[in-house]
Amino acid sequence: MMYSKKLLNKAFMILTAIGLALWLSGCAEGEAPTSPVNLSGTISVPDGVASDGSKVTVNLYHAWALEGPLRHPVEFIESFETAAGEYSFSFDYPIENGEGLLVYAWIDLDGDGVHCTPKIRADRAGLTVVEDFPATDITADVMLDVPCAGPDWFYPPAPG
């Protein structure tokens, strides 16, 4: 069978374009799967600590993420602000980025916007491990009683 050169060129161009489109589409990133979570609970401070009006920053973390030598605890998910007392927050938990859920919070008692300065060590922090997870509706109470502590202060806890 004989084909004209023009026809062959056209066919080649079409095939190249299709191949390129397929190749590039194979690299496209899809939406990361998530699961809805409704979180609520109570954030409290020790007796004698005045917390009225103080901003509380809550950070949500996976308890663990990745595998092998890269496996590590305390992988950040997202953050929100609230105040001491009852709170609630809904978010989309990224299923493939890690496992478990930690609720860490710190309270800005002196209102300076940072979690302690080198000289003023009043702000308090706490962390709660959500035991019954995964779940959609979760209660996590957090006691903020350790000054100037990051999440690694609490998790993973020391053995025993």
Next chain:
Amino acid sequence: MRIQIIIVTCCVLLLGACGGNPEPGVVVDGQRLAVVDMHLHTGRWEWTPPRFRERITERIPRGFKWVGEYLTDTWLSGDGILGFLDSAGISAGGVFGLYSPHTTGNAPNEFVAEQIATDPTRLFGFASIRVDQWNVDSDEQLAAFEDALTNLEGIIGVKLAHAHQQFRFDDPRYYEIYEIAGRLGKPIYAHAATSPNPGTRTEPPYTNPYYLEEAIRLYPDTIFILGHTGWDSYYRKLTDVDACIDLAQRYANVYLEPGALGAKRAAEVLPDFVQRIKKGKVIDKLIYGSDGPQFPGYLRSHLEAFVGAMQDADYTTEEIRMILSDNFSRVFDMPKFEL
């Protein structure tokens, strides 16, 4: 797959054919000065978290990102780093270990020792320590750290990156790291800045060097080199530069390093930075580093930008020589680098 290998090979050959290596050093006022780049990274693709893989392949066109693994493993090997040093005319470099599974991944101490063994006269290692499960295994990690500092060949210092490793500068549970480094005479390079890399902490307790001041004061025998000198690359500002300079002025055991300030990302602030260093009279405390290799040509372009900025700010040849190599030799107790 065969086509892919051919493309990679052609790219590498083309890159290699881009020209020979320049003469070593940089010419300043008619004198050729030796250069040491104390801030270089090693590592492997397999120890790189997915999120950082995406970042380091940002520059690679879509459809060709599969070359990321090959390029990472090649460029960050001992041979690769030496090739980059040669192409930039740099005499020697510090190669950093790191355990940062949250952000940029791991470069284990033993791996660093293997890479610097490629040429121990030009590559010097900085060991690190894993801290992400400190309540559980700090004793084990401290023992491994001390063993690496004591027994691995070519390890001259310590690399820490609190913002990457997610631990506060002011957390006393980690102070034993500083004690060990001081006792063994290994200066600590401590990343004191934000970072554009995903997952890195940006809050002051992880980035502002004043949070490290208590440790600096408690361990006067430990040398702290404040990495990036407070250059806030996340917000592209000199946020904590003056704090770093202040500490370097007040403490004999504090030095500075300007990694990434010669990068394009910092082009607008570099002139201000070198002026502040000069005005603060801490030229004898600044040890040159680039935060390379990053990509072909980066070491050279960073060096040229930095030297150009110093010349524009009327640094003397002797001052530039101190920053480019003599301060490194003095702090790490090495002979001066000559060309």
